[in-house]
Amino acid sequence: MATIREISEQAGVSIATVSKVLNGKPGVKQETAEEILSIADSLNYRPNLNARFLKSGRSQTLGIITEDLTVFNSPEIVDGIAVACEKRNYHYILGNLRYDKRYGNGPRKEKESTQLLRTTVNDMLSKQVDGIIYVGCHSHVVISLTDHADIPFVCAYCTSSDPNVPSVLYDDRVAACEATKVLIQKGIREIGMITGPLNSIHSINRMYGFQDALFQSGIPYNPGLSFHGDWSRECGYLFSEPLISAGAKAIFAHNDLIATGVIDWCNQNNIIIGKDIYLIGFDNREISTVSRPTLSTVALPLFDIGFTAGNMLLNILSDKEFIKQDVLLNCTIIERESTGCTSCQ
Numbered sequence: 001m002a003t004i005r006e007i008s009e010q011a012g013v014s015i016a017t018v019s020k021v022l023n024g025k026p027g028v029k030q031e032t033a034e035e036i037l038s039i040a041d042s043l044n045y046r047p048n049l050n051a052r053f054l055k056s057g058r059s060q061t062l063g064i065i066t067e068d069l070t071v072f073n074s075p076e077i078v079d080g081i082a083v084a085c086e087k088r089n090y091h092y093i094l095g096n097l098r099y100d101k102r103y104g105n106g107p108r109k110e111k112e113s114t115q116l117l118r119t120t121v122n123d124m125l126s127k128q129v130d131g132i133i134y135v136g137c138h139s140h141v142v143i144s145l146t147d148h149a150d151i152p153f154v155c156a157y158c159t160s161s162d163p164n165v166p167s168v169l170y171d172d173r174v175a176a177c178e179a180t181k182v183l184i185q186k187g188i189r190e191i192g193m194i195t196g197p198l199n200s201i202h203s204i205n206r207m208y209g210f211q212d213a214l215f216q217s218g219i220p221y222n223p224g225l226s227f228h229g230d231w232s233r234e235c236g237y238l239f240s241e242p243l244i245s246a247g248a249k250a251i252f253a254h255n256d257l258i259a260t261g262v263i264d265w266c267n268q269n270n271i272i273i274g275k276d277i278y279l280i281g282f283d284n285r286e287i288s289t290v291s292r293p294t295l296s297t298v299a300l301p302l303f304d305i306g307f308t309a310g311n312m313l314l315n316i317l318s319d320k321e322f323i324k325q326d327v328l329l330n331c332t333i334i335e336r337e338s339t340g341c342t343s344c345q
Contacts, residue, residue: 002043010039024089061091062313063124063132065117067158068100071137072285073302077156080306081133088314093127095120100137114143125151131313134158135306139169139201152316156309159326168309168327172202175298175331176209176252177216179280182296182339183250184217186278192225192248194239194258203228206254206282229258236261244271250278256285256297263291263338279338293337301329 008018013032020028021036022045028036064081066074078094085092097116124132131151134142136158144162145153153160155167183191193210196203207226214221225248229235236258243251253259259281266273273279274293281288284299308327335341 002040002045004045006043007036007039007045010043011036059091059128059130060089061093061127061129062310063093063095063121063127063129064135065095065097065120065124065132066135067097067137069094069096069098071100072283073157073300074135074137076302077135077306077309080303080308081135081156081310082306083303084307084310084314088311090314093124093129095124117143121145130317133306133309133313134160139172139205152313154309154313154316156305164324166312166324166326168305168312168329170301170305170331171328172205173209173212175333176206176282177212178209178331178333179282179298180210180213180252181217182280182333182335183252183278184213184219186250186340188250188278189219190222190225190247190249191219192243192246192251193227194236194243194251194253194262195226195228196231196254196258198228203254210252231255231257233257233261233264236263237265240265241269244277248277251280253279253281256281256283256288256295259295259297259338260287260291263293263295267292274337274340278340281338284334288334288336291338296333296335296337296339296341299332299334301331304329 004015004018004022008015011018013036017028017032018036021033022040062081062085064078066078068074069078082092097120099113103113121132129151131153133154133156134145135156136142139158141159141161142155145160145165153165155165157169159167159169180191191214193207195207198204211221224246225243227239227243229239236253238261240262251262253262259279262279263273266277271277279295281295281297284297288295288297308329312327
């Protein structure tokens, strides 16, 4: 494998100049830098990351641990972290706990999952990562992460029981309030709600946001127009009939799958969504754009969660003054046909 010395000899420049170019540092003329990169490519040069680590004490590598990479929120968050790393000349290593595939939505075996996390963290440490970002499947409190290692952690889409670990999330409550106000602004007061499971932080915050919107608009909360379910399409289908029979003129569904179940029931019963009844979901899943009618929903800032978490950890590592602070990002309301928007996409 080629060395920096061989590149410098062929380019007719100093080793220091070659090192600057290969490490993406300024101070070298563009023409010279392009020639050095061309020579490095022709010689099949590959940087020795272990040597770099021994010299600087930093591997320029982050660890990313996802609870489950197949859950809808994880890929975009990881992509955001990757872009943050790319902009700061960092690499990353990805570990996948596969919690959802291993345990599903039911209770996890705490001892087994704790050991799995510990093993994954130790594997990251053996690869000399400088810090770790832990990506949750959903918003919940994870076990203390800094028990595992004396390196910095940041949580994305979840929080840690350790007060020294900062987190990046989105504001469920505010987003639910804004989504409900979209329905209220249609002149509707009889608004139903189908929630996710009551043991979910997301469900609790979205219920509070729904009630906030009603209170701010002077509409009494009617518990007879709220049904508590799970995150499935089936529960949306099941609760549509009793909600509409109880007088609901609009429905706030806690996720897009639930909302799709509402669409199924209404389509089967000749109720026109966007005209006879309004509907808004949550998450902006792919299904929201292909359902008929298309579904108004809340778009989560998944990429921004990852990008913010990545920059947060990199700022900690760069020794900048850092105060531990949890970050809540805003969501975006997207109106489509289900709330009567015929020109929206």
